Amino acid sequence: xxxxxxxxxxxxxxxxxxxxxxxxxxxxxxxxxxxxxxxxxxxxxxxxxxxxxxxxxxxxxxxxxxxxxxxxxxxxxxxxxxxxxxxxxxxxxxxxxxxxxxxxxxxxxxxxxxxxxxxxxxxxxxxxxxxxxxxxxxxxxxxxxxxxxxxxxxxxxxxxxxxxxxxxxxxxxxxxxxxxxxxxxxxxxxxxxxxxxxxxxxxxxxxxxxxxxxxxxxxxxxxxxxxxxxxxxxxxxxxxxxxxxxxxxxxxxxxxxxxxxxxxxxxxxxxxxxxxxxxxxxxxxxxxxxxxxxxxxxxxxxxxxxxxxxxxxxxxxxxxxxxxxxxxxxxxxxxxxxxxxxxxxxxxxxxxxxxxxxxxxxxxxxxxxxxxxxxxxxxxxxxxxxxxxxxxxxxxxxxxxxxxxxxxxxxxxxxxxxxxxxxxxxxxxxxxxxxxxxxxxxxxxxxxxxxxxxxxxxxxxxxxxxxxxxxxxxxxxxxxxxxxxxxxxxxxxxxxxxxxxxxxxxxxxxxxxxxxxxxxxxxxxxxxxxxxxxxxxxxxxxxxxxxxxxxxxxxxxxxxxxxxxxxxxxxxxxxxxxxxxxxxxxxxxxxxxxxxxxxxxxxxx
Numbered sequence: 001x002x003x004x005x006x007x008x009x010x011x012x013x014x015x016x017x018x019x020x021x022x023x024x025x026x027x028x029x030x031x032x033x034x035x036x037x038x039x040x041x042x043x044x045x046x047x048x049x050x051x052x053x054x055x056x057x058x059x060x061x062x063x064x065x066x067x068x069x070x071x072x073x074x075x076x077x078x079x080x081x082x083x084x085x086x087x088x089x090x091x092x093x094x095x096x097x098x099x100x101x102x103x104x105x106x107x108x109x110x111x112x113x114x115x116x117x118x119x120x121x122x123x124x125x126x127x128x129x130x131x132x133x134x135x136x137x138x139x140x141x142x143x144x145x146x147x148x149x150x151x152x153x154x155x156x157x158x159x160x161x162x163x164x165x166x167x168x169x170x171x172x173x174x175x176x177x178x179x180x181x182x183x184x185x186x187x188x189x190x191x192x193x194x195x196x197x198x199x200x201x202x203x204x205x206x207x208x209x210x211x212x213x214x215x216x217x218x219x220x221x222x223x224x225x226x227x228x229x230x231x232x233x234x235x236x237x238x239x240x241x242x243x244x245x246x247x248x249x250x251x252x253x254x255x256x257x258x259x260x261x262x263x264x265x266x267x268x269x270x271x272x273x274x275x276x277x278x279x280x281x282x283x284x285x286x287x288x289x290x291x292x293x294x295x296x297x298x299x300x301x302x303x304x305x306x307x308x309x310x311x312x313x314x315x316x317x318x319x320x321x322x323x324x325x326x327x328x329x330x331x332x333x334x335x336x337x338x339x340x341x342x343x344x345x346x347x348x349x350x351x352x353x354x355x356x357x358x359x360x361x362x363x364x365x366x367x368x369x370x371x372x373x374x375x376x377x378x379x380x381x382x383x384x385x386x387x388x389x390x391x392x393x394x395x396x397x398x399x400x401x402x403x404x405x406x407x408x409x410x411x412x413x414x415x416x417x418x419x420x421x422x423x424x425x426x427x428x429x430x431x432x433x434x435x436x437x438x439x440x441x442x443x444x445x446x447x448x449x450x451x452x453x454x455x456x457x458x459x460x461x462x463x464x465x466x467x468x469x470x471x472x473x474x475x476x477x478x479x480x481x482x483x484x485x486x487x488x489x490x491x492x493x494x495x496x497x498x499x500x501x502x503x504x505x506x507x508x509x510x511x512x513x514x515x516x517x518x519x520x521x522x523x524x525x526x527x528x529x530x531x532x533x534x535x536x537x538x539x540x541x542x543x544x545x546x547x548x549x550x551x552x553x554x555x556x557x558x559x560x561x562x563x564x565x566x567x568x569x570x571x572x573x574x575x576x577x578x579x580x581x582x583x584x585x586x587x588x589x590x591x592x593x594x595x596x597x598x599x600x601x602x603x604x605x
Contacts, residue, residue, distance in 0.1 A: 006219070006220065006223055007191055007195075007219040007220075007222060007223050008215075008216045008219040008220060011191055011194075011219070012054055013051070013054055013058065014058065014073075014075070015058060015072045015073070016029065016030055016055075016058055016062070016071070016072060017072065019051050019054065019055060019058070020051065020179055020183050020184070020186075020187045020215055021050070021051075021177065021179035021180055021183040021184070021215070022050065022051050022055065022176055022177065022179075024177075025044075025051075025055055025174050025176060026055065028174070029055070029059050029062075030071045033059075033062060033063060033068075033071050034071055038063065038121075038152060039152075039171075039172045040144075040147050040151065040152055040153065041144055041147075041152070041153045041154075041155070041170055041171040041172065042056075042059075042152075042153070042154045042155065042171060042172050042173075042174065043129075043155045043156075043157070043160070043163075043167075043168065043171035043172065043173045043174065044056060044154065044155070044156045044157075044174050044176060045156070045157050045158070045159075045160040045173065045174070045175055045176065046158070046175055046176025046177065046178075047158060047176070047178055047213055047214060048158055048214050048216070048217070049211075049214030049215050049216030049217050049218075050176045050177065050178065050179055050213065050214060050215060051176060051215065052156040052157075052176055053125065053127055053156050055176075056125045056154040056156060057083075057091070057125070058073070059123075059154065060083075060090075060091045060121075060123035060125065060152075060154065061073040061079075061080060061083050061091070063119075063120065063121055063123070063152070064079045064083075064088075064090050064091070064116075064118075064119030064120060064121055064123070065077055065079055065080055065119075066078065066079055066080075066118075066119070078118055079118050079119045082118065088118075089116070089117050089118070090116040090117070090118060090119045090121065090122055090123065091122075091123045091125070092111065092122070092123070092124050092125070093125045093126075093127065094108060094124065094125070094126045094127070095127055095128065096126050096127060096128045096129045096130075096131045096132050097127075097128040097131045100131050100132045100133050100136055101133060101135075101136060102133070102135045102136050102139050104136065105132070105136045105139045105140045106139065108124065108140075108143075109139075109140075109143045111124075112124070112143060112147060112148060112151050113148070115148070115150055116150055120150065121150050121151070121152050122148075122150055122151050122152070123152045123153075123154060124151065124152070124153050124154070125154045125156065126153065126154070126155050126156070127156045128156070128157060128158075129155040129156065129157045129163065129167075130157040130158070130159045130160070130162040130163055134164075137163075137164050137166075137167060140167075141166055141167070141170075144167065144170050144171075145170050153171075155167075155171060160173075177213075178212070178213025178214075179213050179214065179215050179218075180213075180306065181205065181208040181209055181306035181307070182306065184207075184208035184211060184213075184215060184218050185201070185204045185205060185208050187215065187218075188204045188207065188208065188218060188219075188222055189204065191219070191222065192204075192222075192233075195226070195231075196231060197226055197231045197232070197233060198231060198232045198233065199232075199233040200233065200234070200235055201309045201310060201311065202235040202246075202247065202310075202311055203225070203233040203234065203235045203238040204233075205307060205309075205311060206235065206238055206239060206242065206244065206246070206247075207221045207222055207225065207238065207242070208306075209306065210242050210244055221242060224241060224242070225237075225238045225241050225242070228240075228241040229241070235247075243276070243277075244285075245272065245277060245281070245282065245285050247311065247314075249268075249272065249285075250285060250286055250289040251289075251314065251318060252268065253265060253268055253269075253286060254286075254289065254290070254293070254318060254322075255318075255321075256268065256359070257330075257355070257358045257359055257361075257362045258321055258322060258362045259362060259363075260359045260360065260362045260363025261359065262355065262356045262359035262360075265355045265356075265358075265359055266352055266355060266356075269282065269351060269352065269355060273348070278347070279341060279347045279348055279350070279351040280338065280341045280342075280347065282351065283334055283337055283338050283341065283351055283354065284338055286334060287331060287334035287335060287338060290327055290330045290331050290334065291331060292305055292307070292315055293315060293318060293319040293322060293327055294319075294324065294327040294328070294331065296312075296315050296316045296319035297319055297324055297327070326361055326362070329361055330358055330361065333354060333357055333358065333361075334354060334358075337350055337351065337353075337354040487524075487525050487559045487560055488525065488557050488558045488559030488560075490557075491522070491524065491525040491557055491559060491561060492522045492523065492524055492525070494555045494556075494557055495522045495527065495551070495555060495557075495561075496522050497555070498554045498555045499520070499522075501554050502550065502551055502554045502555070503517060503518065503520075505550050505553065505554055506547065506550045509546065509550065510543055510546065510547070512536070512539060513536075513539060513540055513543060513547065516529070516531045516532075516536045516539075516540065517529050517540075523564075525559060525560060525561055525562055526562045526563070526564045527561065527562070527563050527564065528564045528565075528566075529563075529564075529565055529566070530565075530566045530567075530568055531565060531566070531567055531568075532567075532568060533567070534567050537565055537567050540563075540565055544563070547563075548561065579604045580604065583604055
């Protein structure tokens with residue numbers, strides 16, 4: 001049986017051209033060789049497994065090649081053969097992780113004095129140079145700054161910030177990039193073709209993304225997947241081998257969230273936990289999935305995705321089902337959840353709460369897109385003339401109540417107002433569907449009444465259904481308004497039973513108003529409350545449509561509901577504490593203080 005060689009060693013690049021994803025480095029090194037402008041010290045820094053040591057070996061081999069071809073080592077001369085067989089006396093590698101003392105650097109300094117036997121340069125590759133001790137760095141400074149003309153040092157590290165500035169100033173620094181997913185997938189396809197392994201694009205994408213920019217990690221995962229799957233890489237088997245969640249998990253979870261199906265979401269999350277994945281892994285992956293969907297919303301941001309092929313088309317297809325505002329909110333929510341999971345005592349509950357919130361966002365989006373908004377019509381008695389103007393709308397399969405703009409005219413006597421509304425009497429609320437215009441009955445109380453007493457306005461559920469079922473186009477006209485007479489005798493009982501639920505639902509959309517109505521009481525068909533500020537009162541008046549809409553979703557009432565809101569201003573000003581106040585307080589604590597003041601004839605100041 002042949003000795004197995006891992007792909008990271010078997011397919012290690014041997015030329016500049018075969019290096020993956022570091023074109024800016026290889027081009028610079030080849031140009032330096034072509035011009036004969038070789039520095040005496042180089043520093044290669046970057047993440048693990050991106051080709052630092054590989055480029056150092058290729059560079060050392062190329063500058064010592066006796067017959068270079070196209071600025072690449074020929075691989076046939078004596079210097080190249082010696083390097084390939086591991087017996088070269090011109091290229092020396094030192095592992096600074098295990099040789100980090102002053103004595104090791106002294107031995108290196110002595111070795112530098114020996115000139116090369118074959119070739120032009122003695123190249124010293126020091127890997128993990130950041131592991132050298134402080135004393136070793138200081139001992140190395142002079143040799144690194146003024147080495148012999150034939151000596152070249154190549155330092156490699158993953159942690160450049162740990163190296164002394166005096167060392168950095170003596171080197172040409174080359175920063176290696178993370179290898180892009182596209183480049184990694186392309187190299188994995190080449191290796192798979194050489195090994196006779198069949199694959200699907202999703203499998204190689206998953207391996208490349210899991211490697212996080214490291215080619216060596218990607219090759220190690222590729223070998224592991226081949227060991228498990230054989231010569232046919234399947235996406236699901238590769239995901240199981242690497243212990244990562246596959247794309248289908250996130251696509252299916254996103255569809256459930258978009259539908260607002262929180263029950264299936266919680267069941268799916270439970271299945272994920274049973275597979276051994278943590279909640280933080282799932283949240284991070286789902287957040288990244290939403291980020292990719294957001295990038296698909298605009299052609300300018302699609303290149304930011306590190307995916308191609310059929311998987312990219314799948315992302316584009318799902319991104320059309322979600323709007324940008326939903327994706328922004330989802331990413332923000334998941335980022336907050338991910339940050340809080342590190343300190344959470346019950347991580348599962350945090351993740352489940354985040355999923356339910358996301359489902360609520362998805363349900364609101366669906367409700368807005370599919371159903372017309374049902375707004376209750378407010379009935380008011382007017383003391384003055386009111387002109388109602390409705391914006392015409394084009395006929396469509398699904399119609400929405402046209403927006404209504406109220407415009408007051410100068411107050412006139414009631415008799416003149418009724419004459420201006422002739423010749424036809426105003427239709428009653430029950431017959432709104434047959435009327436050629438929408439007639440919202442709105443009572444507008446003067447500002448002085450708002451501040452001193454309050455305002456009463458009401459609406460019936462029957463009229464809401466009539467208005468939302470038969471939207472019509474209105475023309476500017478003046479109408480006579482009447483207060484609805486229908487009252488549900490069970491209104492007080494029904495509202496009292498759902499008071500807590502109503503306030504909870506209202507708090508989700510209008511928390512300030514919900515807090516102001518905590519002291520509400522029900523008297524017949526009236527909801528009575530006292531607020532502490534006219535600003536809160538104005539807020540309730542402006543959002544009364546939404547308040548009533550929330551109420552009717554909580555309870556079914558067959559009649560008018562009225563609100564009686566009163567304002568009691570609270571003086572929150574605090575008077576300054578005087579010396580007399582302080583003295584009176586101390587006297588109350590200790591009456592003997594007054595006797596002391598009299599005996600010593602003390603003044604308060």
